[in-house]
Amino acid sequence: MIATALKHEVKDLSLAPQGKQRIEWAGREMPVLRQIRDRFAAEKPLAGIRIVACCHITTETAHLAIAIKAAGADAILIASNPLSTQDDVAASLVVDYGIPVFAFRGEDEATYKRHVQTALDHRPNIIVDDGCDVVATMVQERQHQLGDLIGTTEETTTGIVRLEAMFKAGVLTFPAVNVNDADTKHFFDNRYGTGQSTLDGILRATNILLAGKTIVVAGYGWCGKGTAMRARGMGANVIVTEIDPTKA
Numbered sequence: 001m002i003a004t005a006l007k008h009e010v011k012d013l014s015l016a017p018q019g020k021q022r023i024e025w026a027g028r029e030m031p032v033l034r035q036i037r038d039r040f041a042a043e044k045p046l047a048g049i050r051i052v053a054c055c056h057i058t059t060e061t062a063h064l065a066i067a068i069k070a071a072g073a074d075a076i077l078i079a080s081n082p083l084s085t086q087d088d089v090a091a092s093l094v095v096d097y098g099i100p101v102f103a104f105r106g107e108d109e110a111t112y113k114r115h116v117q118t119a120l121d122h123r124p125n126i127i128v129d130d131g132c133d134v135v136a137t138m139v140q141e142r143q144h145q146l147g148d149l150i151g152t153t154e155e156t157t158t159g160i161v162r163l164e165a166m167f168k169a170g171v172l173t174f175p176a177v178n179v180n181d182a183d184t185k186h187f188f189d190n191r192y193g194t195g196q197s198t199l200d201g202i203l204r205a206t207n208i209l210l211a212g213k214t215i216v217v218a219g220y221g222w223c224g225k226g227t228a229m230r231a232r233g234m235g236a237n238v239i240v241t242e243i244d245p246t247k248a
Contacts, residue, residue: 008094009115011087011104019092023066026059033063040071047072049150052124054116054134056084057103062092064128065099076122078115079103080130120145127152132159139171151175155185186222195226199234211235220247 027034040046051073055061061077068075077099079085085105093099102115116137125148127134135152138145151174154160160180166172179185199210215231217224220242232238242248 006094006098007100009102009104009118010090010094013091013095015088016091016095019086019088019090020096022059022086023062023089023092023096027063030060030063033067037063037067037070040067044072049073049125050122050148051075051126051128052119052122052134053077053128054080054119055128055130055155056081057090057093057101058084058086059089062089062097065093066097069097069099073126074122076100076119077103078119078134079107079112080133082107082112123148125150129154129159131156132162135159135176136162136166139166146173149174151177153177153179155179190222191226191229193226194223195228195230198223198227199230213237214239216241220244 046068049072051068053061053065053068053075055064055077057077057079065075065077077090077093078101082103082105085103085107087105090101090103093101102118107115116134119134120138120142123145124134127138127149129135129152132154135154138149154163154176157180160178163172163176163178167176202208203210210231211234214237215228216239217228217231218241220228220240224240224242228238228240
């Protein structure tokens with residue numbers, strides 16, 4: 001059993017060696033973030049800043065966390081989705097990189113809410129949110145901490161809807177960066193990433209052959225475009241439905 005004094009709540013620290021291998025493998029495909037990390041390691045622009053990241057705990061976001069720490073931040077991670085957490089990656093972040101992680105695959109709602117409270121106990125200056133739960137909980141339950149907050153980022157449509165509602169209600173008293181609507185997210189993440197991961201999820205769940213199948217894509221936004229592109233590339237007969245006349 002691997003022991004560490006670092007506060008954490010992950011499934012099994014003995015999974016760390018496997019997680020480290022997967023993190024290093026993913027890093028080979030992330031040269032831009034690696035360059036940012038190397039620069040930040042020298043400049044330390046986030047020195048003294050407390051950061052909470054509520055995100056998918058995967059090999060990719062592991063590199064974001066590593067870059068944030070290299071920049072000098074005091075950061076902790078919690079999971080935004082209990083079904084996406086990679087337990088070996090979470091273990092490696094704790095053991096090999098010294099980053100507190102509170103996440104494990106399949107955690108229930110009560111555990112998730114407890115982790116949100118743990119994150120807020122960190123008294124963050126910056127929140128990297130996915131779904132706006134951390135920010136919403138701070139606004140609703142911990143207004144005395146708002147003075148510590150420099151700002152937040154949000155990467156989901158759902159989270160942006162919640163932030164816009166807070167703005168209209170006059171309770172959004174700090175800057176919030178709408179990452180979700182950035183062109184780079186639409187052009188790359190939504191079109192290529194979601195397009196591939198959607199079909200990957202279908203294949204993992206069903207193990208079917210897509211060639212010759214008829215696939216209906218409901219909606220031709222960036223995610224729909226990516227899914228249609230990938231499905232056609234694998235030999236499927238693709239039908240797109242769309243109620244927006246311009247997209248149609």
